[in-house]
Amino acid sequence: MTAPDPAELVPMLLSAAGVTPPADEVAQIVAAYPAMRAGVDALYAVPDLADVAPVLSFSPVPA
């Protein structure tokens, strides 16, 4: 699978979230994206996570 081009993907994701920065700032976010994405993708390579639940907590009783 070919990785999507950050120059296309990033503006699309920002726009989908309702955020529309000017072009120069989009370009800076695009430039920062590959390093951020690599760090996040590395989290899927952590071994032994099959039965691990996230550190989210929920109580049906309001705080």
Place this chain on the structure above:
Amino acid sequence: MTEIPPTIADAAAALRSGELTSVALTTACLEAADALDAQIGCYIERFDETALAAAAEADRALAAGDDLGPLQGIPLGIKDIIATDEGPTTAQSLILDPRWGDQGDAPVVARLRAAGGVITGKTTTMEFACGMTDPEKPFPIPRNPWNLDRWPGGSSSGTGNGIAAGLFLGGLGTDTGGSIRAPSAYCGISGIKATFGRVPKSGCVPLGYSLDHIGPMARSARDCALMLDVLAGYDASDPYAADVPVADYSSGLDGDLSGLTLGVDRVHTVDRAEDPAVVAAFDAVLAELEAAGATVEEISLPYYDELGATTMATAFAEAFAYHRNDLASRWSDYGRSTRKFIARGALISAADFVQAQRVRTIALAAMTEAFAPYDAVITPTALAGAPPALGIELDDILGSICTPVWNAVGFPALSVPMGFASDGLPLSLQVIAAPFGEAVTFKVGDALQRRTDWHLRVPPIAAPLAA
């Protein structure tokens, strides 16, 4: 002219011996602000009138034998994302609704005030505790008192540079990825991010709900312990607050580290430093800690780089949830760096966020196991001195700070000065312990400070005002 004692402990002793009054001390601190604040950008708002009234009340109470403890009559600065009775909370932003601060004192401020602390004002922060300084926005530009062309660190910038320059003796910072420890490091002072939940964080503008901490900053580890004695403890208003008994952090600080074993992870930290002065300072600190009785052993911390990525992914997502609507409608009202930083949350999927929380689960267990043989682990706080005050982005420094890992697992981490870099700027040691092990971090930091005087060094611009 009244000389300002270097530490809270010194000032507390002077207030009780009659050498000093809180009014004189507070006046001296306000005069220091008159002289230096235009250069260092410490305060967003000063509370001179109410501070002097609180100081007068502290003097009256002490004279009447009503001793509330060592913070009584001590000038303290509060980062301007924490609510106080006196004034508005801006988060150094045009975005935050001024009515947000109408809630009055956050629990941490109320605790300082009940202990007799004198709140002198609200201090500069990076906007919403993230991003970098934006000169186009109508807020002070915080600068490092050791070199005005350098950054004091953030996001608790004003609390850090204010303590280093003698504008107050202690204060509150907040820390989502290093925002107490980085300014402590860059300004040559001490600061602790306690265990997640140890200090209630209600009344503080959120950045990363599961990563945020409020904590004390001061010149010495002992002063931070004195402050945490007051700040720590459960409060029902914070859903993340830990209902765990509070230790007496300031007792047992005797300089003796006999029987303590300290782990040192060089591979992930000091071995990555480019400045040989960092390595030399770190090795000198190890020798001091061994001379104080500690045993030092090499350790390899598990999931170190993954936890750094986890902190950032979690912070982006949690911050974006809070800011999305305002980013969509008021993009240009945010500072350039802040808006670009938080907008990255739009690039984190829901699955990415959950995966980060799964990694936190497994890494927390592994880190707890790794810490078991050790009383504490030590690393540098940062791998260089302070970067430039302007023209940099957070990405430029993330690789040189050793702090975000400990937000993902919530372990307590104390930063204390450990010398100076090749460029003459302060360097810092980080002491990390297992959850609720703050007392041992103070013991290690205090022992180092009994054997060195890095924490008492004063920037040249503030030297004429110091005792």
